[in-house]
Amino acid sequence: MTSCDALIPLRLKLLRQGKTIETCYFDNDEVQSTRHFGVLLKGAEKKDNPQQSLLAIASLYRVNLPENDIYNAWKIRGMATDIPFRGQGLATALLQHCIEYAREQGGEVIWCNARIASVSLYQHSGFDVFGEAFDIPGVGKHFRMCCYL
Ligand SMILES: CC(C)(COP(=O)(O)OP(=O)(O)OC[C@H]1O[C@@H](n2cnc3c(N)ncnc32)[C@H](O)[C@@H]1OP(=O)(O)O)[C@@H](O)C(=O)NCCC(=O)NCCS
Incomplete structure (x- = not known):
């Protein structure tokens, strides 16, 4: 997906609980190189409203590492799986998809700010x-994590 609109309800529910809808729109969401990925309930791709059938989401941005801009780097953000569908490998599958997509685009490193959990x-x-761990205000402690591709 090139628009983040379908992801907003899950971002609000799982990543920005109790916050405003504005906090669910991230920097670079609508940049041309950005990709939004989702796992849909089987058969739901044929329905009119994919947003209601999304089980897990992740977004991928062409964003340099803050400490080092020599690499072609891609950032994963907004990874979340709806509660009844956790522990079944959906986030892992999305992560693999992000890694493969970044590689295809000539990416040299993929990175994220990961919540401790x-x-x-x-x-x-x-x-x-x-x-070291660092705080993202309103969200909590995170670690910078990277994978060289
Ligand atoms: C973090 C989050 C995205 C993980 O989603 P998920 O779809 O449950 O992730 P997976 O199923 O791929 O992996 C979760 C665990 O289940 C295990 N698992 C993977 N496939 C499995 C399977 N088929 N059966 C049982 N367990 C499995 C994984 O080993 C993993 O264990 P780990 O946490 O020790 O690594 C989800 O818990 C979430 O949405 N949390 C709230 C939002 C959040 O914190 N997002 C991350 C922002 S950085």
Whole structure:
């Protein structure tokens, strides 16, 4: 998807609980190189309203690492799986898809700011933690994680 509109309800529910809808729109969401990926309920791709059938979401941005702009780098943001569908590998599948897409685009590194609870998810897909934990105001503690492609 090139527009983030279908992802907004899940972002609000899972990533910005209790916050305003404006907080669900991220920098570079509508930039041409950005891609928004989702896992849809089987058969739902034929329905008119994919937003109601999204089980898991992730967005991928062509954004340099803050510490090092020499690499062709891609940032994953907004990874979330709806509660009844967790623990079934949906986020891992989305992560693999993001890695493959970034590679196809000539990406050399893929990175994210991972919430502490999701560090192991990224580690299982080959990401490493870089540096100390840091706070993202209103969201909580995060680690910078990177995977060289
Ligand atoms: C973090 C989050 C996206 C993970 O989504 P998910 O779809 O449950 O992730 P997966 O199923 O791929 O992996 C979750 C765990 O289930 C395990 N798992 C994967 N496939 C599995 C399967 N078929 N059966 C059972 N467990 C499985 C994974 O090993 C993983 O374990 P780990 O946490 O120790 O790495 C989800 O919990 C979420 O939306 N959290 C709230 C939002 C959030 O924090 N997002 C991350 C922002 S950085």
